[in-house]
Amino acid sequence: MEAFTPTAVIGVGNEFRRDDGVGRVVVGLLRDRAAQRQLPAYTVFAQCDGDPGRLIELWDNTALAVVVDACFPPSAQPGRTHRWDAATGDALRTAAAGRHSTHGLGMPEALRLGAVLGRSPGRLIMYAVEGMDRSMGVGITPSVARAVPRLVRRIEADIEHHSAS
Numbered sequence: 001m002e003a004f005t006p007t008a009v010i011g012v013g014n015e016f017r018r019d020d021g022v023g024r025v026v027v028g029l030l031r032d033r034a035a036q037r038q039l040p041a042y043t044v045f046a047q048c049d050g051d052p053g054r055l056i057e058l059w060d061n062t063a064l065a066v067v068v069d070a071c072f073p074p075s076a077q078p079g080r081t082h083r084w085d086a087a088t089g090d091a092l093r094t095a096a097a098g099r100h101s102t103h104g105l106g107m108p109e110a111l112r113l114g115a116v117l118g119r120s121p122g123r124l125i126m127y128a129v130e131g132m133d134r135s136m137g138v139g140i141t142p143s144v145a146r147a148v149p150r151l152v153r154r155i156e157a158d159i160e161h162h163s164a165s
Contacts, residue, residue, distance in 0.1 A: 004061040004062075005042055005044050005061060005062045005063070006040060006042050006043065006062070006063045006064065006163065007039075007040060007042070007043045007044065007062065007063065007064045007065075007066070007159050007162065007163070008043075008044045008045075008046060008058055008059055008062045008064070008065045008066070008121070009027055009030055009043065009044070009045050009046070009065075009066045009068070009155060009159070010023075010027070010046045010047070010048050010055065010058050010059065010065060010066070010067045010068070011023030011024040011025070011026055011027030011028070011045075011046070011047045011048070011068050011069075012024075012047075012048050012049070012050045012055070012067060012068065012069035012070075013049075013050065013069055013070055014049065015138060016136060016137070016138060017134045017135070017136065017137075018131070018133040018134055018135055018136075018137050018138070018139065018140060018141060019070050019072075019078070019129075019131025019132060019133050019134055019140050019141055019144045020070045020131065020134045021070075021138070021139075021140060022068070022069075022070045022129045022131060022140050022144050022147075022148065023047070023067075023068040023069045023070065023129075024047050025140055025145075025148055026068045026127075026148055026151055026152060026155070027045050027046070027047055027068065029148065029149075029152050030045055030152055030155060030156070031045040033152065033156070037156075039156065039159055039160070040159060040160065040163035043159060044062075046058045050069065052109055052110035052113050052114075053113075055067070055107075055110045055114075056110060056113065056114045056117065056119050059114070059119075059120070059121040059124070060114075060119040060121075062121045062122065063121070063122040063123065063162070064121065064122060064123045064124075064125070064158075064159070064162045065121035065123070065124050065125070066124075066125045066126075066127070066155055066158055066159070067107065067124065067125070067126045067127070068126075068127045068129070068151070068155070069107070069126070069127070069128055069129070070128070070129050070130075070131040070134070070144075071128040071129065071130055071131070072130070072131055072132075072134060073130060076130040076131065076132050077130055078130055078131055078132040078141060078143035078144050079129065079130065079143040079144050079146055079147035080129070080130045080147070081127055081128070081129050081130070081147055081150075081151055081154075082127065082128045082129075082130075083125065083126070083127055083154070084125070084126040084127075084128070085123075085124075085125050085126075086111075086123060086124040086125070086126075087123055107126060111124070123162065125158055127151060127154075127155070129144060129147055129151065130144075131144050132144070
């Protein structure tokens with residue numbers, strides 16, 4: 001199927017659960033920066049609560065989807081960022097019981113469902129930022145906030161690199 005949207009950047013999370021809102025913060029900053037610094041045409045910025053159906057809708061018919069979410073592993077180093085690129089062929093592992101996310105189903109399940117439905121992005125890059133606080137409240141913690149500017153630059157580079165290929 002032909003891609004109608006070259007790039008979608010999707011921030012996943014709940015802005016009212018502290019560090020779980022990091023994906024939304026990143027997308028907001030990218031949207032602001034895109035207004036000042038031209039990113040490739042037709043780059044779409046979206047926010048999602050992590051529901052697999054909504055994720056599939058957002059990345060359907062895209063050449064590149066970049067998804068940003070928080071993760072909460074047992075020995076978290078808040079602000080540490082993980083990058084997963086589907087093009088490498090590595091499988092995205094399903095979280096064990098006691099999930100490391102605040103979403104009911106995770107990214108691996110959304111990817112499998114999208115593939116079964118024939119609604120996967122052309123290429124998917126996922127960023128997971130380790131958080132420490134997912135309690136009720138707004139605003140990400142300082143250690144997670146320090147990781148955001150570098151992550152924004154990395155995503156801009158991903159978008160530019162993909163559009164040049």
